[in-house]
Amino acid sequence: MGAMTEAAALADDGASRTPDRLRLRASRLLSQLSTRSDRLISDGLAQADARKWHYAVLASLQDHGPASQAALSRRTSIYRSDMVGVLNELAERHLVERAPDPADQRRNIITISARGRGQLRRLDRILDDLHDELLAPLNPAERDQFVQLLVRLLDHHTAGTP
Numbered sequence: 099m100g101a102m103t104e105a106a107a108l109a110d111d112g113a114s115r116t117p118d119r120l121r122l123r124a125s126r127l128l129s130q131l132s133t134r135s136d137r138l139i140s141d142g143l144a145q146a147d148a149r150k151w152h153y154a155v156l157a158s159l160q161d162h163g164p165a166s167q168a169a170l171s172r173r174t175s176i177y178r179s180d181m182v183g184v185l186n187e188l189a190e191r192h193l194v195e196r197a198p199d200p201a202d203q204r205r206n207i208i209t210i211s212a213r214g215r216g217q218l219r220r221l222d223r224i225l226d227d228l229h230d231e232l233l234a235p236l237n238p239a240e241r242d243q244f245v246q247l248l249v250r251l252l253d254h255h256t257a258g259t260p
Contacts (some may be wrong), residue, residue, distance in 0.1 A: 135232055142228040148221055151176055151184045156193065156218040159210035166205050193217050 120126055143149055154174040159165065162173060167185065171178045185208060188194040193214035196206040210218070233241045 138232055139225070139228055142224055143221065146221065146224055148217070148224075149184075149187075151180070152188060152193070153218070153221050153225070155181075155184055155188060155208075156210055156214050156221070159194065159208065160215060160218055164207045164209040166199065166207060168205075170208060188214070191217075 139150060143153065151174070154176065155170055158170060158173045165173065167181055168178065170176070170185075171181045174181075176184060185194060185196070189196060191213075192211055195209045195211050197209070199205045199207045233244070236244060
């Protein structure tokens with residue numbers, strides 16, 4: 099069997115050749131789904147000239163109000179060193195505003211701009227469509243249950259971590 103034919107055969111029935119002890123492991127399934135989800139979301143947001151981190155910062159500012167760079171880093175789980183670049187990109191696009199913190203002039207307070215709120219609404223619509231694509235095999239009740247179970251698992255495994 100040639101290399102192309104062999105690869106095609108593996109692609110056609112690869113799932114049936116995967117041993118159940120691998121195919122039915124929750125950790126493996128979550129990892130594989132996470133990889134596919136990241137690709138789908140990253141590609142979809144890229145079409146809007148955005149990244150996941152842009153969305154996370156804008157959503158945090160909209161939902162929880164202005165914050166320092168350090169607070170945004172904690173809220174979004176974006177490393178502080180990466181947050182600088184994200185905020186620079188958002189500021190260049192006029193999606194956020196920086197102003198000196200009246201309580202501590204050494205740091206800035208970041209606020210979402212009117213343009214940033216508009217971009218966040220646009221990204222919400224894009225993500226809604228991408229999540230519909232990701233969760234297409236599930237009906238609405240199953241989607242809600244799936245998300246609730248994921249939240250419960252994540253809350254359990256992150257309880258007590260900063």
